[in-house]
Amino acid sequence: MTLGATGHHYSRREAVPQTLHGESLPPAPSDLEARLVDHVDFSPEVLASRSRARASVRRNEIGMFKNGDHIAEDGSDVWAELSVAAIAAKARQVVLRLDAINEREIRERLLERFQQAIEDSGAIPPEDDEEREQALDRVLISHPRLLREAYRRARLEQVRDTAFNLPGEIVSDAPLEPAERNAYGVFPAGMNEDERRVARMLDQNEKVRWWHRNPSGPNRPDALGLYRWDEGEGFFPDFVVAIEGRETPDHVALLEVKGAHLWGAGKEPEKAKAVHVDYGRVVMVGRQRGASDYQFLRESHGRLEEVATFDVSPMRYE
Secondary structure, eight states: OEEETTEEEEEOOTTSOSEEEEEEOOOOOTTHHHHHHHTOOOOHHHHHGGGOSEEEEOGGGGGGSOTTOOOOTTOOOEEEEOOHHHHHHHHHHHHHTSTTOOHHHHHHHHHHHHHHHHHHTTOOOOSSHHHHHHHHHHHHHHSTTHHHHHHHHHHHTTOEEEEEEOOSEEEESSOOOBOSSBTTSBOOTTOOHHHHHHHHHHHHOTTEEEEEEOOOOTTOTTOOOBOTTSSSOOBOOSEEEEETTOOSGGGEEEEEEOOGGGTTSTTGGGGGGOEETTTEEOEEEEOOTTOSSOEEEEEETTEEEEEEEOOSGGGGOO
C-alpha cells in the first residue's frame, strides 16, 4: 500500500492474472424486430392454437388473465372464456413486455410471417385481415412465451466473449483493512454484511490462492459480466476466486452471495443456472436470516433452495 496525493493506493498482487474473461452484449440493434420475428417458432402445435375459441391457462401464466378470468386454485388447466376484445388486449400485453421493441413494426412483421407459416404448413390462411389478426392473437395468448423465447434467442446471438484487464491498483480515500488473499491485499469497501463475511471465509481458507471483489455494472470496463443466462440483463457475480486444484483457466470460480429475501424474487433464482464458458457454473451461496452457516444454493421451481453447508473444498470441482 502506498499513500499518494489522491488517496491510498493498493497494487494488484503478482499472483493475480492481469486478464480475465467475461461476456458483453451490445445495445439492441436497429433491426431487432426483424431478428425477433425470424426466431419465432411457429411449430404445428403453435399454429393449431390459431383456431381456438378459448385459451388454456396454467397457474404460471395467471398474470396474463386477470380482471375476472377464473383461475383454478389447484393450478390445474382451466378454460377462460375470452371475448375478441379481451384476446386482443392480452395479446398486446405479450408484445409490450418485450424491451426496446416497436409495437407497430413487430405486429406487421408477425402477421406477415404468421401467414407464411400457415401457407408452409399446407393450410389456407384467413383471407380477411381482421380474422388473421384475431388468429394471431389467439396464438400469442395460448403461447405467451413464444415471443419471449424468440427475443431471447435473437439477443443471445449478439453476446460476445470478451477479455478485460484488472486494474494495476485500486485507490481508496480511506485506508482499507488488510486481507491476506485478496487480489489487492485489502477488504474492499462497499460490501454488505453477508458479502464481507463470505470474503473473510475466503481470505482464511488455505485452498484459496486469491479472491477478487467483482465490481458491478455494464459501464465498468473491469467488471466480469454474464449475459447468456438471460435475454439481456447483465449478471455480475460478487467474487472471482482462484482455488487450488480447480481445473479452469487460472483456477477461477465465480461466486455469488444471495440474501434470503431474494431467494424467490424475480429473476434472481435463475442466476444460479448461469454458466461461464471458461469458469463454469456460478456458485451461489446464502444463509437464512439469523443463521450462522452459509449454504450452497440451487434453483428449484423458481426458488433458491439450500443444498449443503458452504465450504471452499467442493468448489475445486467443475
